[in-house]
Amino acid sequence: MRKNIVLECVETGERIYLTSKNLTNNPDRLELKKYSPKLRRKAIFREVK
Template sequence: MRKTIILECVETGERLYLTSKNVRNHPDRLELKKYSPKLKRRAVFKETK
């Protein structure tokens, strides 16, 4: 079953990206490097509830 999740920037706290993940295969929180317009560089984005 796939679940829609929101990614939040660790440094700025902005919530920019929506993605989905398979909860059965990846039960832990997702962490990706994505582009942050405020920082004008790539930053770590973590999954929020």
């Protein structure tokens, strides 16, 4: 079963990315490096509940 999740930037707090993940394979919170327009570089985005 896949669930839609929102990714929030650790540094700025902006929530601009929406993705999905498989809950059976990845039960813990997801962390991805994505581009942040405010910082103008890649930053860590963490899953928000």
